[in-house]
Amino acid sequence: MRNFSGYLVLTCAAIATLLVNVENAKASVIQLTFEGLQDLESINGFYNGGTGSLGSAGPNLGVAFSSNALAIIDADAGGSGNFGGEPTPDTIMFFLDGNPFMDVAAGFTTGFSTYYSAIGSAGSLTIYDGLTGTGNILATLILPVTPSNGAPDPNGAFSPLVPIFVAFSGTAKSVVFGGVQNQIGFDNVTFGSINPGPAVPEPSTLTLLSLGAVGIAISARRRRRSQQNAAV
Numbered sequence: 001m002r003n004f005s006g007y008l009v010l011t012c013a014a015i016a017t018l019l020v021n022v023e024n025a026k027a028s029v030i031q032l033t034f035e036g037l038q039d040l041e042s043i044n045g046f047y048n049g050g051t052g053s054l055g056s057a058g059p060n061l062g063v064a065f066s067s068n069a070l071a072i073i074d075a076d077a078g079g080s081g082n083f084g085g086e087p088t089p090d091t092i093m094f095f096l097d098g099n100p101f102m103d104v105a106a107g108f109t110t111g112f113s114t115y116y117s118a119i120g121s122a123g124s125l126t127i128y129d130g131l132t133g134t135g136n137i138l139a140t141l142i143l144p145v146t147p148s149n150g151a152p153d154p155n156g157a158f159s160p161l162v163p164i165f166v167a168f169s170g171t172a173k174s175v176v177f178g179g180v181q182n183q184i185g186f187d188n189v190t191f192g193s194i195n196p197g198p199a200v201p202e203p204s205t206l207t208l209l210s211l212g213a214v215g216i217a218i219s220a221r222r223r224r225r226s227q228q229n230a231a232v
Contacts, residue, residue, distance in 0.1 A: 065100060103132060109192065119157060165196065
């Protein structure tokens with residue numbers, strides 16, 4: 001008969017394998033919410049082991065932005081943003097001049113997705129296989145004018161932000177965000193997936209699941225021992 005310790009080791013090994021597989025899947029899907037940046041701060045190296053133009057530091061995800069890509073905070077949260085209904089409050093990306101780009105030096109595949117609002121003029125997204133918007137175009141996506149119905153935030157004209165996505169073949173290394181300056185905003189920029197959000201559970205959720213699995217294993221062992229004792 002397999003003993004308790006051996007059963008528990010097998011259970012923990014299976015959980016460890018699950019966690020490794022999930023972390024590998026997460027590594028290929030990255031979402032940028034722009035939280036942690038200051039109002040009207042250039043994003044710059046905030047996601048690339050550096051800082052934004054005002055000194056804000058974020059996680060090192062190997063993602064860099066051109067200097068004209070700016071963060072803006074919702075006016076409801078004390079910023080200067082005239083928007084609402086953002087998927088993750090309270091910060092989004094926009095620009096005041098040119099068309100900014102995002103570089104992903106390691107590259108990404110499968111797809112790209114984001115939320116955006118453009119209530120007056122259409123925008124665009126162009127995905128390239130080279131850095132800084134160079135090389136071959138892998139995909140181009142036109143962003144239609146979005147509603148401005150004030151839902152769910154009546155205090156922001158650029159509300160709501162709506163999801164959009166594009167799939168492509170090949171390995172992308174940059175994205176150019178197009179549109180009329182100061183008339184379009186983006187949030188929850190996600191690459192490596194066509195879903196504008198995390199594709200797998202967060203680590204805290206996985207920890208709870210793993211603890212639950214261990215608890216089930218222990219409970220099952222105790223029930224078997226009780227049944228054996230009762231039969232003697």
